Amino acid sequence: MEMTLKRRETMHRLCGKGLEIFHAKGYYNTSLDDILNELSLSKGAFYHHFKSKEDYFINIVQNLIVQKVYALLIEPLNTNENPLPVIIESLENALDPGKKNEMAYGFMLNDFLTEFNKRNEEISSQLKEIINVWEVNLVSLLKKGKLDGHIARHVDCEGVATYIIASYLGMRSLLMDSSNKQLRYQYIQQLKQYFNSIAAHHVAA
Amino acid sequence: MEMTLKRRETMHRLCGKGLEIFHAKGYYNTSLDDILNELSLSKGAFYHHFKSKEDYFINIVQNLIVQKVYALLIEPLNTNENPLPVIIESLENALDPGKKNEMAYGFMLNDFLTEFNKRNEEISSQLKEIINVWEVNLVSLLKKGKLDGHIARHVDCEGVATYIIASYLGMRSLLMDSSNKQLRYQYIQQLKQYFNSIAAHHVAA
DNA sequence: CCTTGAACCGACCCACAAGTCGGTTTGTTT
DNA sequence: AAACAAACCGACTTGTGGGTCGGTTCAAGG
Structure with a gap:
């Protein structure tokens, strides 16, 4: 052994x-x-x-990228609290490159998704599957949040999940190399603004 | 001649x-x-x-991509109307691949931005410049909208512009090959929801 | 020791793509 | 029609990078 x-x-x-x-x-x-x-x-x-460069990268996706995305973006969603602050916190966390000088895992998904799109169907579909799992988990958390009275009843949970993912992935293209603190702050602020508009507003007791 | x-x-x-x-x-x-x-x-x-493949692509950027982005995303912002519906319409338009069977120009920016990032500084910076011009125009339109009473006074126009751009670019990664009508619809709906939260709400006359 | 096989080495093969260059075609000018 | 140059051709050079393969090292078991 x-x-x-x-x-x-x-x-x-x-x-x-x-x-x-x-x-x-x-x-x-x-x-x-x-x-x-x-x-x-x-x-x-x-x-x-x-057995090949492709096989090698698939190993990397399955052993490293999947794990990291789960840890940063998906597992935090397994909660009974108000979904909106939880989601904010997970995104803030994932976009933060400062943690232990690690790589900015939050950035990898969009980069690789774009690079492999139309060029390597196998890898591409594995990356899309990660996004898909994320989306499913977001939707289910949002729906629970609706039942628990944290989110307004009229809200389209699938649409919200899509919008969250799109804006998150898109931040990558804006942040680029520079880990621009200003942009990250603006993003989180606007996300909060948006979330505020889908939250259920109870009459003060 | x-x-x-x-x-x-x-x-x-x-x-x-x-x-x-x-x-x-x-x-x-x-x-x-x-x-x-x-x-x-x-x-x-x-x-x-x-003179080279790079020179060739720079020509394409300057003669085709710049023109198209200006026509689709920037020139429509030159208006005195309420900014929010104007912005929605321009994005909806840019994401629509149906027009005359044209290419989906709305998708190119994020693709190329990601592909050239860290690989070709020259091309990369030209693409970033396009985004930059777009952002500047968005901000200035939003600020005018604030003065005109269409947008709430507390709103951070730079932040809103950043958020719009991020979500727009990110849609590309989600839409991928499939020109998925469902996703586009969800995106536009959520954008409207978000815009509703930053609009100035006048008391009904 | 000696065998066996996993881990590793590095020269080599081959396909592909950017860029070169001497030549041919085409159209304009006088 | 001669001359000249712009437009174009395509075989070739050159560099690169994925993948191969015959060999060497080394650790464990007999």
Whole structure:
């Protein structure tokens, strides 16, 4: 079993560094050697563990991106509280690159979605599936929030979920490289404004 | 001057077909031969008119993309009416691919912005500049709308402009290939909801 | 030790795409 | 019709990057 451990460790290193560089420079703009040089590994080592560059990236999607999106954007939705502040907080969190100097995971989805769209059906559909799961969870939380009297009855929960996702993904194109604090603040503020308009407003007791 | 006319016509054909294919398959995923074969032109013809693939695309940006974005998204903002319906209409218009079977120009910006980000500073900054002009015009229209009593006084016009742009760009990632009517409708509906929350609500006369 | 196989090496192959260049065609001018 | 240049052709060069493959290293079991 010692062998298996070594294998796992090398694959893990490859995936981690791969995501870092793919995210920074784009998948098609990054050669395997770019990554292998950084890790002092060879083509031989790479193809011993992965059957192709595509297979490699699918591993990265499934093992790293999916996990991170779930942790940042989907699991926080599993709550019984008022949905709107919870959603705000999860988005604020996901857009914050400051946490432990980590990568800005919030940005990856839109980047990769756009890059693989029309070019690699397999990867593209896996990324869309992530968005889809997110949307389903948003909708279900919003509907619960409606039942609990946090959200106005007239609201179209699917439409709201779509709008949240669109604005979130779109922030990526605006923020670009610069982790512009001003833009993030504006975004969150307007989201709150919007949420205020779909919240149920009870008569003060 | 007959020569110059021929030159212009060939360059125009190249740019038109180029935009079409670049938009469909992505810039880096499209070879010059892909385009030249479609037009039955040769490498020699191409390099007689453009000095590089990059120079070619910059031509496309300046002559086609800029024009289209101005026509669809910026010029309609030059109005004295209530800004909010005007903005809605321009976005609805830009997202509609049905007009005369044209390309969906509304989708190009986010695609190309993402593709060139971190890979080609020159092209990237030209695309960002388009967004910037759009934003400036949105802000100025919103501020005028505030003075004219159409928009509530507490509203942060810069924030609203940012939010509009983000949600618009983000729709691209959701709509993808499918020109999904449902998603477009949801988007416009939620945008109206949001706009309703920033509109000035006068007491009925 | 010796064998066995997983992990790894790196030179090489091959396909593809940007860009070059010497040449041919086409149209205009005199 | 001769001359000249713009428009165009297409084989070629060059660089790059994914993928291959015969070999070497090394650790574990007999």
